[in-house]
Amino acid sequence: MNLHPPRTRIQRKNTESILNAGLEVFSRQGFRGATLDQIAVEAEMSKPNLLYYFPSKEAIHVTLLDRLMQTWLDPLRALDAGGDPVEELLAYVRRKLQMSRDYPRESRLFANEILQGAPRMLTALEGDLKTLVDEKSAVIQGWSDAGKLAPVDPRHLIISIWALTQHYADFDVQLRAVLGPGHDPLQEAEGYLEQLFKKLLTP
Amino acid sequence: MNLHPPRTRIQRKNTESILNAGLEVFSRQGFRGATLDQIAVEAEMSKPNLLYYFPSKEAIHVTLLDRLMQTWLDPLRALDAGGDPVEELLAYVRRKLQMSRDYPRESRLFANEILQGAPRMLTALEGDLKTLVDEKSAVIQGWSDAGKLAPVDPRHLIISIWALTQHYADFDVQLRAVLGPGHDPLQEAEGYLEQLFKKLLTP
DNA sequence: TGTTCTTTTGACCAATCGGTCAAGAACACG
């Protein structure tokens, strides 16, 4: 029986390989659209071997979502109430945009889950995520009240940062088609988003 | 043989019912995740009857995407080079947000297609969409050059309008979870987005 | 070396998939 923290080198390598393959397939096809055969091919492994390491297709998916939730909110957690308000928020935008650049598959996995109605994530959204947003919204509200930030709805500010940064990961194909060759959407986004949020937030 | 423009009342009613059911299912599950049985149940019709009106699952999907492309860009097409720049762009934001409110399923259908890499839409994106964006970008650039608009990258301005307005449709489940009961994300978005784009665009 | 535990896979299973077909039911129109 394979326990939760993989013990041997082979276990560690194979579970990681499966999760990587699962991320690749789930992020493109969604849970229902993905098949174990696709994941097995991507992981260069036979299908029964997949199921030696994970008991089911859903187990792979759930593991990926759990891992995602652990790191996805780090950029927002790092928002420091003691720092300079505008600079803190711009740094948050930069960190989130960096995640779109480094982890586009994770971003699409998340988007797919939400599009399906978040059947396996709703409790996490209503729990940890809401708590974190409530907490950071209070910080932002405090900054606004103190006149160190333009008055702005803190929750919708956070939402707009999500929308803009994640869009550059999830809709990358569309943006490349529209911008044409010779353009790097994510690179150009950095300057544009800094301009946008500077104007919005500077008191 | 059923021709393209449905002739009889029954044909019109049933094709419409199928497309509506297909929209419901495809927008949640994506193309691969959706099944003809689900669509048939949703349309209250037997599966062979579906296939009497559409030759295949893909034909339903393609028809939906074609219809979508015809209306999806209307808000941007309506951007009037002769109007007041800031007001024209704010009106565009309002129209796009209204589409998120009225047609969330169409928005999710589009998002699903892009997340999968736009296999059935890429040519349309590189064609009609790019042409339209190029044209309207020139208008916006002209406004900026004339000093009637803050200097801003026109293409990324359009992209940011897409990102923000579509996010309120596609991620509605998440936003409701985060905002908690008693909040209507799309309603609150209107004021927030107006504030955001007014600040960004006013010279 | 032999023995034990871990890892791998070909063959297989029931359920579901997209799609077909023939035959019946409902309709339109003289």
Added chain:
DNA sequence: CGTGTTCTTGACCGATTGGTCAAAAGAACA
């Protein structure tokens, strides 16, 4: 009414689905 057309569906098909199992192949350690 009758008759030709349109509409509907139960039964079915081969392929694919998620998942099982037994047996073989590899590692690990004595």
